[in-house]
Structure formats: structure tokens, C-alpha cells
Amino acid sequence: MRTSHKGRLFRSLGVTLLVFAVLGSPLSQSVGATARAATAEPVSTARPSAVHGANLLADQIAPDTAPVVSSPLYQADNSWHGGTDVPGEFTFGAAGVADVDHYFYGFQDPPSTRVDANTAGGEAAVTLTPPTDGAVTLYVQSADAAGNRSPMATHHFYVRSGDGPASHWRLDGDTTDEVQLGGRDGTTHAGVSWQPGALGKAVKLGGSADHLTAPNALPTNTSFAISAWLKPAAIDDTVHTAVSQDGEVVSGFRLQVTADGNWRFRMAGSDVAGGGSEQASAVSDSTVATRQWTHVVGVHDETANELKLYVNGSLVSTRPYNGDVDTDGELAIGRAENDGVESQYWEGAIDEVRVYDRVLTDAEIRSRVESDDVRTGHWKFEAESSTTSVPNTVPGGQPATVHGGADYTDGAVGTALRLDGTDDHVVAAQQVARTDLSYSVSSWVRLDERTTEPVALASQNGSNEAVFQLGYSGTDRDSWDWTLRGSDGGAGATVTVSSERAPRVGVWTHLAGVYDARADEARLFVNGRRVGATEFGAAWHPGQNRFEIGRAKHAGTWGAYLPGAVDEVRGYGRVLHDNEVRDIVVANDVPSGFWPLDGEVTDHSARGLDGTTHGDPEWESGRSVAPEPDDQAIRLDGVAEYVSVPNAVDTTRSFSVSAWAKPERIGERRVVLSQDGNGTSGFRLELTSDGKWSFTMAGGGDSKRVTGDETAPQGVWTHLIGVHDVHSGEIRLYVNGSSAGATSYAAASGTVGETAIGRGQFGEQQEGFWQGAIDDVTLYSRELFEGEPERIAALEPDLAHKLRLNESDGETASDSIGGVTGTLHGDADFAPGRIGNSVSLDGDGDYVSTSTVDLRTDESFTISAWVYLSSQEEGKATAVSLDGANTSKFRLGYFRDINRPLGAWFFEMPESDTESARVTSAAESVRSPELDTWTHLTGVYDAEAGKLWLYVDGNRINDGTVSNTWQATGGLQLGRAKRSGVYEQSWQGKVDDVRLYSAKLPGDRIGSLYDSYGTN
16 A cells, blocks of 8 residues: 655555445455555644545455365374373465465364464464364465465374374384384384393394384474383494484484493484484483393484483483484384495493384383383292292393202292291392492391391392392391492492381381482382482492392402391382382282181281171171172170280381271260270270260370261261371371371370270270271381372272162161162062172062262263063163162162063163153163073163163173263162152062162173172
8 A cells, every 4th residue: 555645655643445345346346545644743633635646456355275284293193192281383385375464274164373474375273182082183274464265185094092102112022113193113124032021021222233123103393202212232343233213324312322331312413414404312321231121212303302211211302403304215123224325333232112293201111111010020929839949020030049048938929938047048140230220129128036146138249249239237226227339349339228227127118229329329128218318429340240139248248137027029220219118108009917807817918917706796788799608707895805916016016907986876986996005005996975086195105096076876877097108107098098197296105905806995995985887907117108098998990889688687788888878668678689688678668769879871881780581571670779769860670561572671771861752772681581580680881982881790792872961969769660659660579789880881890790699
């Protein structure tokens, strides 16, 4: 537009532009324009004059060619890329249209988000995250300055679900790409072989010509990551490449060992000879451990312009990278490409190669290393026919040899090896660690006596000295010790990390020693908790290495023989982090006492603390998840009955107590579990007089109590945990796996009296006798860690309600999970059931109801029950239903009509909570029900898929469809259903073990549930 007239320039404060166009005129047409301008100079109040300029050309012609869309990550091909949380860059091009001014883009048609071109007819780039997985379409249009839009460009691409790798070669004897949508199976060259791997098998390469190739795996000009477990055979002044991807001339990236023996992740700057001037490398500062598995990851972060190298989960190098190389050749395992020639062949083994078309985070890389749990050695000490050889359970691990008269005994996990403290020991055929690099050793140990001199649980030894020694200090210091020495001659630095508290004789204890070479630090863990650390910068690795269990070498002489037992000895060629040490302890779940109370009071831990009953207690059905006929619980009368066991825990240290309890009465103080002290219980897990659960510690002149807020349900199984944590200086109470409170406590004194199940002690008198049932009492000589109470208490994941219906009389049925009591109506009564008792219903007004349920029925759920049909009248009979306001949310039962004269099982859900609600499609069985026979029915609702499934006796029978979902607000009904606001469909027969789950159960879990009941 002209902004001058007859040589006069408008310096305007505001311009009014009037453009006259005629609707229906040609797409380009001359139109008149009139402008008035207010000048910046002082002016009179008179209205500015209008200036009539030349005609303007109104642009109504849209770009006639759709733009070009490209993305290095989300390419428009038939491969799967990225993920729903993985952003990618998209570039829009004008396709030669010169007046393109901007673009519109989006994942819906028409697109609405605008981005300007970098110049007229130029490009624009945006970073987008796919809105979903599967097939995705990005819609893009270009537009000129007038806003006229081009034809639509559609960029179709496929987004990978989850966050897994783009390809994964396990190399377990073949070259299959294990990713379902990967499709990049490999090919072997020059006769590769296979050997035991880090996990399963691995490929073994000889360093000359043997290697593997696979189709191009990823674009190297965008972010990506490559990982593998690597085991180099030797360092020989030659570069050896484990994984690379070919370009035209050079490999785009290489994961390799340098000639100096360091790990390296290298990327070419461009696809030219020598890699170009922007070639860059991230290199480790520590040497490679040969003949030992190491996890190595290379990451290219295109956004940050960085290369990162990780070794065994730790970031060891970060370097800037400004290259731009996109290689479209093969991915190679075991070689590289230099100047168009294959070279740098790998000598050693390679396992578990993964490629990702995105950046991996530090947490993801560490998690991968931890979950793979690759050990250098693992001796479980499970009793075998041979008493002289102990298998090493790692792939390809060599057995250890037993010397002396060592024999097997009850262990922390299964069996263990008992050593006499004189000459018994175990010699491994290999080292467990390169001791000048990071490493870790862990084991369960039982010290049977205190010795004046140090004793070794485990050591790795040079010619004269133990490089490291994990064990007991002797009575001088009376501690657990982790000792590292700096030389084989005794002249180097020696450091020892010791526990503050003395070991407890005869009790299984978990020890772990860690050396972190990057931090120059030695760390000691006792029962999963770090108890000390100290600096150690004199690490070395002797030429002669022997890993020994039960003894160590000092000044050239063997000694430090262990009197006790060892179990689950593990070695790692890396740092074990605090959470990993804790996870080992948690997974092993080693108690200091365990009494299942299944009709007897035997201790099922390795300590043999068998109990004694007092009075004449009875036995009843227990609270186990699986409906095992042999599962029982002890029932105490609340007068004088209880169980005594030998002193089980040291109350001056950390410990935890756990039990299931079912009170028969509320209103008096009743003790579930305690340990006698000097006149008063050292601890009590109890029910207070006002019906609250409580954990109390007493001693040292101080007493503290933690009490929950909720009233205990009468007649309902409740899981209780009390924890004394000396490290945090507090006691904690958990009810059904959830925290019920905590308070500070630091005055514990020792209690030497018996441990009592079902009573307490006060004023040197026994008191607080329990009235009700107790089951599965467990004690630990440590505090429980975060998440353990929930795991220990969990009956089943997602189990919201469970009516076992095992009562013998009365008008109520307890819910052992959710605490929603069922009420019997009519002549409903208890009768022999599928397991224990059941509820018997006469089909004429008998039913069981609850007031509510704790379940979202507009989301996925599962209902299961045992049913016993005594009549096959025409119509429907419902065994289990759930009330809405006007109709049942679901119905599970039996029907017979003209189309099914022999009857069928059904599971159905109305579409809405209205009187006229219809059932779109029910899941019905084909097999006809049998009279007077127990049958297990399971109904599954998958809200996401809008599907119902019916399972009969653990087998999936049929499915149905429901197109609408709604939340029911009523209670559970056994023996009837609601329809149009009226109850009907009465059940004649019996119902047993009703369970409601807040999730859709998979078929294998339903099958396992059915199998768990056993045969009739």
C-alpha cells in the first residue's frame, strides 16, 4: 500500500483505511482505497482531509499446493516411533508457493494453531507431542498474508505405546527384535557363537570379522539412546566397537572401548571421511573391566546439543555436540564403519541391545540397571546332594568349593551353610569384582558366638592381604565391619566402616559392603539401612584374586574363620544403591519369628521359637487370601487363654511386629501381642477400651503410645503392624497397611521375658487377654521400610470387599476386607459351604444385604462368588447384585426361558439407573447349570472397552456389551435383584465367598483364584 501522495509522507498517529470490494467479484480485483491520516504535528481541530490513493489489489487467491510436512522422528512410514510422552520436531515447507506467510496445524481437521513462516514462502518448525498412540494424523495448511488457506496436507504416522525401546535384541541364541512393532530382526555374519549372558544368553564375537546387522534402527539427527550389556575380552591397544549405525562413509554413532581401555560414545559430525570437524565423544575416566558384564548407555540429546555416557547406571561423561549427521544404513552389533570400510570388530560378548528414539533420563537408565540385577556371583546355599560344591546361579557362573566340615542348616531363605569357625570355608572359582572399580558384596549372616578376633563373612584376597573384608570386628569393637585395604603389603591405607550397634548372636542379619569408585567412598549397610560411610581413595586390584566365604587373609596367613552360617551371598561389579540393598532385604522377607497358627503354635522361621498354648484355645478358619481348607486361626476366650513363645525381639533395637486380629467384643482393653518386661510389657499391640487400635512401647522410665483414629470393626479381620525405629527415634502403627500414626520414642530398655500372643503384662500381672481370633503373627528384627506394611497387609490387589460367609450363626456376615457388614433377612441362615460355611437362601424372601460398597461402578470392576443352585424354575434367579436407586447395577446368576430350556448362567448390566433401564447385551453361558453343585461365577466389567465377560469355573465363557456407564450408590444384595424399583429374581440355594474387586481381573488371575479353592 502506498503511504505517500504527491511526495508527502504520512507520519501518522492513526490511519483509517477504507477498502471497497464487491461481493462475487473475481478473486483478484482492483478496488478503491481512501485513507485519512492524523499527522504528528500540531493540527487544527478541523477534520483531516481524505487522500484518494491508487487502486489496491485485494488477494483472494489461496495457495494452490499443499505444504510439505516432515519430521526426523515421526516419519510418515509404516514404522512405529516415539511415544505419547515423546515430543518431536515437525517442519512445514511451502512447496514452492512464494506468498506463503504462515501455517495452520493441529491433530484435528481443520487445523487451528498458527505459526509464522521464517520468510515469505519459507518454512516453519514446531515441536509437538502426539495426543495418543497408534495411528496419528497431523493436519497442516499454508496460508498467504490475506489468510487464504492452501489444500490440506495430512502427515500420517504411527506412535508407539508405552515408553519402551524402538528395538530390542535380547540375543538369547537368536537375533530377533523382541519389540512387537519393531520388525528389525538381525542377521549374523562370519559365524558368531553364543555363550551365557548378562541375562540368559549373549552373542560371542571373536574380534576379526564376526558381527550382526539389523535394518536401520533410528534417525541420528534427532534425540536417541543406545544401551547394551557388554563384556570385553581384553584391552589390546585397539578400538573395539560394540554397537554402531552405518552411514555412507562412517558410522553415525559408536558405542565402544578405546585403545586406552575406556568406554566411549562417539558421534560423527557429518557423514564424511574422518567424521567431520564436529565429531564429538563422551569418554569414561575409568578403565574397562574385562571379562565382567558392564551396562553402557550412549545418549544423544538433540535439544541440549549434548552427548552423554552412562556406565552401570551412572552418568560418567557429558560433552557438547553440534554435528548434524543422519545415517540411513544398517545397525551393526560388533563393528563400526570407517571411511566406507567395516572395522573395529568387537572381541568379547554383547547382550540385551536396546535402541530408543528419544532421550533416556538418569532415572530410567538407573532403573534398567537395577531391574536387570546382573550379578558377578550369587551363591544361594540351597541344600544339594553334593556337600562340597555350591552352584553359582548367575549365567555361566562357576561353582564354589566347600572346605572343611561345613554342612547345611535352616537359612534366612531356604537353607544356608553352617561354618564351624575353625577351618570351614568356601572358595569361589572366580573373583566377584575388579576392586579398583566400583563393586558391592551382600549376604545374610548368622553369628553364633562372639569372638575376640575379627571374623570374615566374605573377602577377596591378594597374595598377603584381603582387599576387602565383610564381617564381625571381634569383641574389642563388637560391631559389623566393612574393611578395605590399599595394598597387598600392609603399607597402604586401610579403612573400616563399623556399625554403632553390636550384632545379635543367633539372629539372621543382612550385611552389604559397597565401594563407590567415583565418590571414593566405602559404605556399610545392616538390614537394609546404611549405617556408615568413609572416604577411601586407595583402591587397587591385585593380580592374584580369590573370593572366599567364611575366612580372610592377613599378613599372608589365612584366618578370621566365621562361627555361624551364611546365606544368599551376592557380588556386583557396580555400586548397589541404598534402595537396591533395601529391596534385597524386603524381597527376602526374613522374619525373626513366624507363627501361622494353622492348628498349631510352631515357629516357621529359622529360629525355632515354638510356642506353648495356655488354657484350651479353639481353632477356626483363618484369614488367608487363598481359601485353603487348612488355613486356621487361634480363637481365645478373653479370660486366660494365650500362647507364649521364647523372647523373640530385642526391644532396644529396631523391630517390627505384625498380626491379624478379629475382636469379638469392643469396650475393654485387649492385647493382641506383647513381650514381657520387668513387670510391664516392653511393647503391646492392642485394642483400647474405647475400641481403637494402639501400639505401645514402655521401658527406661518412659512409655509412649500410638493410637489410631478409627474404631475397630467387631468381628472383622484387621491387619496390625507396630514398628520401633531407633534410626528415626519413633514408633509407628499401621492398620490394614495404612499409617495410623507415629510418635517419637527413644527410651527403650531391654525385655528378657517371653513373647505373648493374646495377652499383656502390667504390674507384674498378666492382663488384657484377647477375646476373638488371631492369625499369622510375624516378628522382624528390623524396622519395616516404606511400602512394606501395605504389601504385608494386602490380601489381594484391588480386592475391595470379601464376604466369606463362614459364620456359624447370627444375623450378620462380616466383610474381612472393606468392613461393610452384611445382614441376613428372612429365614436366611448359615450352612455348609464350598469352603467352610455359606449362606443358605430359600428363594422366598431370604437375602443378605449391605448398606453400601466402597467401589466405583462407573469404572472397571470384577465380582466373583460360589453359587449352589437348588431349583431351575423358569425365569431369572440372581445370586449377587448391586443396588442402584431403581435397578441393579449388575446381576450375576441363573436364567431359563424358551430359548434356553435347560438354563444358563448370566452376567448383565443395565444401561442406566432408570425404571425402564434396558440390558444391551448380557454375557451368557452355553453350558447348562447343574443342580445342587457348587459353581464358581465371575463377572468382569471393562469400562474402557464397554465389555462384560462371564467366567464359569475359571474359564471365560462369553462376553456382552454395555454402551453406557453409571455409578451405583446402594449396597450388595445376595439372593435377589432390583428391577423397576422392585426386588425380584430370588435365589434358591446357597452363596459362598463373595468378592468385589475395583479392577478388571485378567483371565489368568481368575483361573488362579478358582484353582486356589482346590477340589471338593
